[in-house]
Amino acid sequence: MKSAWASGLIVIGIVVAAFNLRPGVTGLSPLLDAMGTEIHLSAVFLAIIGMLPPLLYGISGFITPRLYNRFSGLTISLAVMIMITAGLGLRAIVDSPALFLALSVLALLGMGIGNVVVPPIVKSYFPDRVALMSTVHVGLLQLGTFIPPLVAVPLASQFEWRGSLLVWAVSAALGIAVWAVIAVLRPAPRSQVSATVVGGSELLRLVKTRRAWALMTMTGLTSFNNFILFTWLPSLLTRAGFDPAFAGAMLALVTAIPLVLGFVLPLLAQKMHTASPIVAAFCACLAVGYLGLWLMPQAAPVLWTVLLGIGISTFPLALTLITLRSRSAEASAALSGFVQGGGYLMAATGPLIFAFLIQSFDVMWPAYAVVLASTAVKFTVSFSACRPGSI
Structure with a gap:
């Protein structure tokens, strides 16, 4: 297969995969009230559905390098799109909350595996264009996060809530078609992967590496x-x-800012000697945003929201660093699994801790103390996480 055609096909595959790794999550929450009129959604259901994404993303981070050890990234990507399509499509037509959760697990596990498998594919097929392709990957990932909550309710007004959910199953089904073609044609990577390293010694080496832990902590606290x-x-x-309408608009705004910055940060990170100044500035924005929201919410809510959005934009930067700081495609698979696995498990505790503190105290300072402390820790570890050179 000619190199140009192979590269173009892989680019299309990365685009459709990255876009479909978030709509099943962010496109659901605006529809929970509409679902509740037809299906009884208990408090337990709502707690579980909110915790499942980071929990399953974390688990996926640890199992995906093992899968990469046995199967190619192309085969895994096709399986990911099938899992997402089946999970999202079937859960939209069931009436049982328990079955809805089970099918959500299938879809979210596919999304979590997809999170981890894309960086090594970028490293394998575009070793000399890592920053550019990381921009494509991260930008489409953020786009798939931003669009669904904006269109979920309008789609539901036209097609009911089930139809609104099915839209994202159809989107993932297009991904099946693309990755089925790629899996059949199997274009040769430009950087060969020594698969035996991925699930064994490479991962073990990362566990003993301080910088890998620093990058995992920085990523995890960002997702937290x-x-x-x-x-x-x-x-x-x-x-x-x-x-509530203004609050919803601010939620859209806080997700839009990482989307915009996601198209800039990968290229900027490659050009800079170290990305730590970016992380330090973003940590400052996050801290000021939290302080403003806590102490002076009425003074400048849009400003606080913008600062918070800038503050959480270290996530696309962290995804880029996984690829930039990896020595090879197999190292990228292992580092992606380690960083995202541990990071998402850390993130899963965030909403639970914050909810417990808000509901347990009559004052807000304990909850804000936790997020400000997490920002301080992220700032501290960022110097090691962003240091130049391979991890």
Whole structure:
């Protein structure tokens, strides 16, 4: 297969895979009220559905390098698209909350595996264009996060809530078609992968590497704050006296900023000697945003939201660093699994801790103390995580 055609096909595959790794999550929450009128959604269901994404993303991070040890990244990507399509499609037509959760697990596990398998594919097929392809990967990932909550309710008004959910199953089904072609044609990678290293000694080496732990902590604490804001920002704003429509608009804004920055940060990270100044500036924005939301919410809510959005934009930067700081495709697979596995498990605790503190105390300072402390820790570890050279 000619190199140009092979590269173009892989680019299309990365685009459709990256876009479909988030809509099943962010396109659901605006529809929970509509679902509740037809299916009884208990408090336990709501707690579980909110915790499942980071939990399963974390588990996927640890199992995907093992899968990479036995199967090619192309085969795994096709399986990922099948899992997402089946899970999202079937859960949209069931009436049982338990079955809905089970099918969500299938879809989210596919998304989690997809999170980990894309970076080594980029490293294998575009070793000399890592920053550019990381921009494509991260940008489409953020786009797939931003669009679904904006269109979920309008789609539901036209096609009911089930139809709104099915849209993202159809989107993932297009990914099956693309990756089926890629899996059949099997274009040769430009950087050969020594698969035996991925699940064994390479992962063991990372466990003993301080910089790998630093990058995992930086990524995990970023997602820790991401999920807290995605879950609690509207509620915090309505508690401060703003109407729900404004709070919803601020949620869209806080997700839009990482989308925009996601198209810039990968190239910027490659050009800079170290990305730590970016992380330090973003940590400052996150801290000021939290302080403003806590102490002066009415003064400048849009400014606080913008600062919070900038603050959580270290996530696309962290994904880029996984690829940039890997010595090879197999090292990228292992590092991606280690960083995202541990990072997402850390992130899964965020909404639960924040909810417990808000509901257990009559004052807000314990909850804000936790997120500010997490920001300080992220700032501290970022110097090691962003240091130049391979991990």
